[in-house]
Amino acid sequence: MTTVRPTEASAAHQPADRGRLMVHGADRPGIVSAVSGLLTEQGANIISLDQHSTDHEGGRFFQRTEFHLPDLTVRRRDLEQALDETLQPLGMTWTLTEAQQRKRVAIFASKMDHCLLDLLWRERRGELAMTTTMVVDNHPDLAEEVRGFGVPYFHVPVPKGDKSEAEQRQIDLVKDNVDFVILARYMQILSSDFLENVGVPVINIHHSFLPAFMGAGPYFKAKERGVKLIGATAHYVTEDLDEGPIIEQDVARVTHADTVDDLTRTGADVERRVLARAVAWHCEDRVFRDGNSTVVFA
Amino acid sequence: MTTVRPTEASAAHQPADRGRLMVHGADRPGIVSAVSGLLTEQGANIISLDQHSTDHEGGRFFQRTEFHLPDLTVRRRDLEQALDETLQPLGMTWTLTEAQQRKRVAIFASKMDHCLLDLLWRERRGELAMTTTMVVDNHPDLAEEVRGFGVPYFHVPVPKGDKSEAEQRQIDLVKDNVDFVILARYMQILSSDFLENVGVPVINIHHSFLPAFMGAGPYFKAKERGVKLIGATAHYVTEDLDEGPIIEQDVARVTHADTVDDLTRTGADVERRVLARAVAWHCEDRVFRDGNSTVVFA
Amino acid sequence: MTTVRPTEASAAHQPADRGRLMVHGADRPGIVSAVSGLLTEQGANIISLDQHSTDHEGGRFFQRTEFHLPDLTVRRRDLEQALDETLQPLGMTWTLTEAQQRKRVAIFASKMDHCLLDLLWRERRGELAMTTTMVVDNHPDLAEEVRGFGVPYFHVPVPKGDKSEAEQRQIDLVKDNVDFVILARYMQILSSDFLENVGVPVINIHHSFLPAFMGAGPYFKAKERGVKLIGATAHYVTEDLDEGPIIEQDVARVTHADTVDDLTRTGADVERRVLARAVAWHCEDRVFRDGNSTVVFA
Amino acid sequence: MTTVRPTEASAAHQPADRGRLMVHGADRPGIVSAVSGLLTEQGANIISLDQHSTDHEGGRFFQRTEFHLPDLTVRRRDLEQALDETLQPLGMTWTLTEAQQRKRVAIFASKMDHCLLDLLWRERRGELAMTTTMVVDNHPDLAEEVRGFGVPYFHVPVPKGDKSEAEQRQIDLVKDNVDFVILARYMQILSSDFLENVGVPVINIHHSFLPAFMGAGPYFKAKERGVKLIGATAHYVTEDLDEGPIIEQDVARVTHADTVDDLTRTGADVERRVLARAVAWHCEDRVFRDGNSTVVFA
Missing domain, CATH: 3.40.50.170 (Formyl transferase, N-terminal domain)
Structure with missing residues (x-):
């Protein structure tokens, strides 16, 4: 009885400047804060954020963040660099995709x-x-x-x-x-x-x-x-x-x-x-x- | 969660000599017996029979019978005549269809x-x-x-x-x-x-x-x-x-x-x-x- | 999503004079007709009839018939004798229960x-x-x-x-x-x-x-x-x-x-x-x- | 077909030092970051975070954050003060509950x-x-x-x-x-x-x-x-x-x-x-x- 909810807007016409950041790794305090802080700093507006931890002590952490960032394609490189700087020390693996790229x-x-x-x-x-x-x-x-x-x-x-x-x-x-x-x-x-x-x-x-x-x-x-x-x-x-x-x-x-x-x-x-x-x-x-x-x- | 169960065999290839008899009317004793007796008499083999009465006193009666009768198309007229003779006195309305006729x-x-x-x-x-x-x-x-x-x-x-x-x-x-x-x-x-x-x-x-x-x-x-x-x-x-x-x-x-x-x-x-x-x-x-x-x- | 449909009336107050006949055996023509004919002959009114055959050629036959028969408890022995006489020659096994007997x-x-x-x-x-x-x-x-x-x-x-x-x-x-x-x-x-x-x-x-x-x-x-x-x-x-x-x-x-x-x-x-x-x-x-x-x- | 998922641990034995922060108000950039930053600063570890915006331009924002904070009951007053200082300027309404308080x-x-x-x-x-x-x-x-x-x-x-x-x-x-x-x-x-x-x-x-x-x-x-x-x-x-x-x-x-x-x-x-x-x-x-x-x- 679950529905196919393909996208926030329409799977056909993915909005421009919409990014998705997938982060995962060993759970530790401060990740949500670090990721959301970084995105805000970069001028991104968080549209939706889903987070799951298999166990908040010694578990595995997963976060999907959908955000709006004007000129995403142009500014992507800067964003990626910031992500590396912030998330590598935390031991997190991340992927960045643009909703527009089917x-x-x-x-x-x-x-x-x-x-x-x-x-x-x-x-x-x-x-x-x-x-x-x-x-x-x-x-x-x-x-x-x-x-x-x-x-x-x-x-x-x-x-x-x-x-x-x-x-x-x-x-x-x-x-x-x-x-x-x-x-x-x-x-x-x-x-x-x-x-x-x-x-x-x-x-x-x-x-x-x-x-x-x-x-x-x-x-x-x-x-x-x-x-x-x-x-x-x-x-x-x-x-x-x-x-x-x-x-x-x-x-x-x-x-x-x-x-x-x-x-x-x-x-x-x-x-x-x-x-x-x-x-x-x-x-x-x-x-x-x-x-x-x-x-x-x- | 219900399934589409289109037919006993396959909706594509409906078996020959397969008939469906739909009977309905005011409920009264003896209808199931009369219908099944008639079909047996005519040489038909009942394959499935579904019956429902809204109330066995003063209710409405519904019966769907699927049957096999060799040379159904040829013998259809005889069968229809027998149905009229048996079911009209009981106040029943009936319809006969052949599975093969899509x-x-x-x-x-x-x-x-x-x-x-x-x-x-x-x-x-x-x-x-x-x-x-x-x-x-x-x-x-x-x-x-x-x-x-x-x-x-x-x-x-x-x-x-x-x-x-x-x-x-x-x-x-x-x-x-x-x-x-x-x-x-x-x-x-x-x-x-x-x-x-x-x-x-x-x-x-x-x-x-x-x-x-x-x-x-x-x-x-x-x-x-x-x-x-x-x-x-x-x-x-x-x-x-x-x-x-x-x-x-x-x-x-x-x-x-x-x-x-x-x-x-x-x-x-x-x-x-x-x-x-x-x-x-x-x-x-x-x-x-x-x-x-x-x-x-x- | 299926419902519990406990009984025709209420599981608590099973109607008197309500019988259930369960018949099964190797499928062969004429069983539905024989059973319903017998019940009608005995003065029973069929309330519901469900029937299933695994294959109408060489399959196994199953029928559940719910009926109303005044003074069922008194007349049960006669009914059972008639069932034996009719169904044994057809190779059918049968069980009779009274709805009132929880x-x-x-x-x-x-x-x-x-x-x-x-x-x-x-x-x-x-x-x-x-x-x-x-x-x-x-x-x-x-x-x-x-x-x-x-x-x-x-x-x-x-x-x-x-x-x-x-x-x-x-x-x-x-x-x-x-x-x-x-x-x-x-x-x-x-x-x-x-x-x-x-x-x-x-x-x-x-x-x-x-x-x-x-x-x-x-x-x-x-x-x-x-x-x-x-x-x-x-x-x-x-x-x-x-x-x-x-x-x-x-x-x-x-x-x-x-x-x-x-x-x-x-x-x-x-x-x-x-x-x-x-x-x-x-x-x-x-x-x-x-x-x-x-x-x-x- | 949905399940009752009463709690992260067990509805019966809610873990100590587990808090839930509910925030809502008119959507605007930076809320997720502000809330998660504040919690991290206060020494809380975010266990789960759910967020929804009805529209990321001019919509309404909702966030539920479950967190672990040692000595929550003792430190609750400080946390509440910090929440007021951070969320009032953002026009957000918030509620804080302790999981232990049934x-x-x-x-x-x-x-x-x-x-x-x-x-x-x-x-x-x-x-x-x-x-x-x-x-x-x-x-x-x-x-x-x-x-x-x-x-x-x-x-x-x-x-x-x-x-x-x-x-x-x-x-x-x-x-x-x-x-x-x-x-x-x-x-x-x-x-x-x-x-x-x-x-x-x-x-x-x-x-x-x-x-x-x-x-x-x-x-x-x-x-x-x-x-x-x-x-x-x-x-x-x-x-x-x-x-x-x-x-x-x-x-x-x-x-x-x-x-x-x-x-x-x-x-x-x-x-x-x-x-x-x-x-x-x-x-x-x-x-x-x-x-x-x-x-x-x-």
């Missing part, structure tokens, strides 16, 4: 269109602060549909056996060209080599159940057990398949009258909803990774 | 694409047992998009003052050509003349709040009151605007951080979900009207 | 009061068609509270090692005295001997996550993974711990700001809600077991 | 026990950072139950006509003795005189529907319209009955099979859940009133 993304797909099309459609509607620079698909079926959105489409077949060549082609397409990758029901396992080489966050969506059903045919197994809820989980991809930090989850109700096909269809609906939220939040720098967990300032 | 629909739209495209996309995916025979729009913007789905698109401008001519054009397009009409965020009020002339059910979707906010700018008013839930209601259209029998409703959670734009966007998401469910159920004859209420065998 | 239940608890008190309180309010004849607890803490509800309380300590003696005491208390057992956060594993000897259905509630977290400290593990939903599952107990047929499930949303304690507390809230629904449905004979799955006519 | 509450009830008992039970469990100092009831039925929780119970009958005397008795009981009042399904309308005289926030819970149904018998009207969702709203009481700023809302799903009694019962379940959340948030100073809206840092 994130570039590559979407990987595999025949199933529900997540892919929903993302392209939401992007066109202005709900997602991103620019899809390419779709990479190991099946050719969706080419026309994707290109209808004005998005380049690359068909990269992935053979059953050695996938290294296909992965190399994918890396060649994506590397340095995108800020993150979305696996929109991409049905191939990516090697840890790929994850290392691609060098940007990868977001995946998959079905989820209570309890989990391992291996093949999860909807069939769920049916066999009489589950009443079908869920989906969006998470960052790590080396352990389907095991990375969770960004968002949701469920839908099902009954004994639902066939395995119905469960699958319901699952698809939840998947596109959950993935859209996770992507919206990632695009607006609302998600911190914290080990195998996340801090989401939604 | 309902024909006209979708009315007004610029906003979220409900319209979601329906077309779900139909293409095989989630809705219907055939969209036309889209009627009072703005020309969505023509290309709709025709990309292979669906005829008619632009019927509606002037501010006298709408009777525009409504006549709409009637000319729709009359006898469709089994029902969907108002997919169609922003014009239809006259009672239109509703009478069109002669088929009309399904509408609109935003809903707890409490309701009347008149213009409901999202603005909701924001002013601090509402935490944004909802949508799909209903059959009656002469009282936004007041007909409710088919389906759902909500999404919002917070103080959501702007009026965010509320509107969240509302759009709930609208398309709720409308899709209501349409799926209508297409499969799962909805009875009961005065200003409904009985939904979802 | 189910007797023993609730097993272990210190934690949230599920136990919620059940007792709902029973007193008339939301559950059951009579709690005893509470069996392996801790003595809740004695006064339980007896305040007028319910007998038995403290049966369970030692760490050999539990057979304690289980024997539990069996002595429960055997032939109750129609089912609820494990309301009872923290001891019951042996398969116990399950066999007790001879009545046992309903359990436990926390659930997407994905599942095995072993000790599940809330801690959930926190480590950043889960956004905390769930609960009510199910019939089988020999495989926490693995029986699911009756009901639900979830609640959590965030990174929730501590492990918060997750636990949220879990408790979901648990009592889910358990109350499952128990209400069981009490009204709305749940069929189907192998390791269920058919719930909620 | 809020004192009077609960008003009227026969129906579901909300009242749920609150008392959650308080006893340690889920609510409050102390119920009295229950005021215009019916005598719940006396024993309430006193079983160790809470004083006052029966103040309210006659049909002139209620001023009864309200005076209520004021005499409550005035200066409590920090807020909860109307736990209190079925009498409070006069604006009462609200003025009582001088503390009053939280109410009532049923809500989409759309709203005005006047008497709302569940009956909801049934007549075929609503599919039953909701509840917790809000601060203002002179306009049932119209104050909303703190929390939720819904539950219902169907045509639910009777008016079922709807009422389902409504009761949602009411107690929603009220418990609203009260928990109020107790931890998570709710700002903003005109007829709220800012809830849940």
Whole structure:
């Protein structure tokens, strides 16, 4: 029942001179004060500030600050220097982004269109602060549909056996060209080599159940057990398949009258909803990774 | 959290020889027995049976029976005769449909694409047992998009003052050509003349709040009151605007951080979900009207 | 978001002369017709009928019929004889219950009061068609509270090692005295001997996550993974711990700001809600077991 | 699906030396920096900071800061003086509370026990950072139950006509003795005189529907319209009955099979859940009133 709240204004028209500062590190007194003092000193007006500490004694500290600073692009270098001077002594890591600079993304797909099309459609509607620079698909079926959105489409077949060549082609397409990758029901396992080489966050969506059903045919197994809820989980991809930090989850109700096909269809609906939220939040720098967990300032 | 469960098999490929019998009237003993006896006698196998009585003394009775009957199309006339003979003496009204005969629909739209495209996309995916025979729009913007789905698109401008001519054009397009009409965020009020002339059910979707906010700018008013839930209601259209029998409703959670734009966007998401469910159920004859209420065998 | 709909009238005052007939077996044509014909013939008026078939060719058939039959208690024997004559040749198994006969239940608890008190309180309010004849607890803490509800309380300590003696005491208390057992956060594993000897259905509630977290400290593990939903599952107990047929499930949303304690507390809230629904449905004979799955006519 | 997250540690055992600073006023640059700077200067460690601005140009600013300050009680006066010096020139209003000082509450009830008992039970469990100092009831039925929780119970009958005397008795009981009042399904309308005289926030819970149904018998009207969702709203009481700023809302799903009694019962379940959340948030100073809206840092 959570909503996609893509941005303060509109994901489509991000305001100029709007910056986002992400700070994290070992918690210690004075960080909020130091960061907000620095921003005020630099002439920035804080628009929103979210802060979380896992434990105020020996915990990890996370802060997202959205601010308005006239001529941000011009004055960015000065700001960055001030941030280094203030935050390095405090042992803090920081990232600065401009809301106007939409994130570039590559979407990987595999025949199933529900997540892919929903993302392209939401992007066109202005709900997602991103620019899809390419779709990479190991099946050719969706080419026309994707290109209808004005998005380049690359068909990269992935053979059953050695996938290294296909992965190399994918890396060649994506590397340095995108800020993150979305696996929109991409049905191939990516090697840890790929994850290392691609060098940007990868977001995946998959079905989820209570309890989990391992291996093949999860909807069939769920049916066999009489589950009443079908869920989906969006998470960052790590080396352990389907095991990375969770960004968002949701469920839908099902009954004994639902066939395995119905469960699958319901699952698809939840998947596109959950993935859209996770992507919206990632695009607006609302998600911190914290080990195998996340801090989401939604 | 309810799911769209479009059909027993798949909305795309409705099984042959599958019939649906809808029976309703004043409740009295023996109806279930009479109907099921008749079907068995005719060689039909009951696949599913839903029954509801508003009150078993003096209430209203509703029954939906799905059955398999070899050569249904050929034997339909005999079956209908038997139904008349059995059910007329019991004072029951009945309707018989064949699952294979997909309902024909006209979708009315007004610029906003979220409900319209979601329906077309779900139909293409095989989630809705219907055939969209036309889209009627009072703005020309969505023509290309709709025709990309292979669906005829008619632009019927509606002037501010006298709408009777525009409504006549709409009637000319729709009359006898469709089994029902969907108002997919169609922003014009239809006259009672239109509703009478069109002669088929009309399904509408609109935003809903707890409490309701009347008149213009409901999202603005909701924001002013601090509402935490944004909802949508799909209903059959009656002469009282936004007041007909409710088919389906759902909500999404919002917070103080959501702007009026965010509320509107969240509302759009709930609208398309709720409308899709209501349409799926209508297409499969799962909805009875009961005065200003409904009985939904979802 | 599902509701507890305890009964047609009120769980507290079940109408007289109201019967429930549960029929199940291998699906074959003519069952609905045979059952409804028989009931009509016997002078019963069908109030509600729910039917489900897992597959209309070679599937399993389930039917729940609620009916009104004047002088049901007196005429019950005749009805049972007629049911045998009609349903045995069709290979159907059936159960007949009278709505007025509330189910007797023993609730097993272990210190934690949230599920136990919620059940007792709902029973007193008339939301559950059951009579709690005893509470069996392996801790003595809740004695006064339980007896305040007028319910007998038995403290049966369970030692760490050999539990057979304690289980024997539990069996002595429960055997032939109750129609089912609820494990309301009872923290001891019951042996398969116990399950066999007790001879009545046992309903359990436990926390659930997407994905599942095995072993000790599940809330801690959930926190480590950043889960956004905390769930609960009510199910019939089988020999495989926490693995029986699911009756009901639900979830609640959590965030990174929730501590492990918060997750636990949220879990408790979901648990009592889910358990109350499952128990209400069981009490009204709305749940069929189907192998390791269920058919719930909620 | 939202959770009650009563406190950072446990509502039962609020940590010592934990302060909460609530600041609000017309938005202007530099507030976050000024507040956090001041706290750091005073030796406080910021544990969590939530901030919201309705519009960063000409909007209203809200900030909740939770901090740790050794010997808070002793040093409170110095801190308050510093706050005055810093925040008054900025035109900000502020409140300082100590987490250890549980809020004192009077609960008003009227026969129906579901909300009242749920609150008392959650308080006893340690889920609510409050102390119920009295229950005021215009019916005598719940006396024993309430006193079983160790809470004083006052029966103040309210006659049909002139209620001023009864309200005076209520004021005499409550005035200066409590920090807020909860109307736990209190079925009498409070006069604006009462609200003025009582001088503390009053939280109410009532049923809500989409759309709203005005006047008497709302569940009956909801049934007549075929609503599919039953909701509840917790809000601060203002002179306009049932119209104050909303703190929390939720819904539950219902169907045509639910009777008016079922709807009422389902409504009761949602009411107690929603009220418990609203009260928990109020107790931890998570709710700002903003005109007829709220800012809830849940």
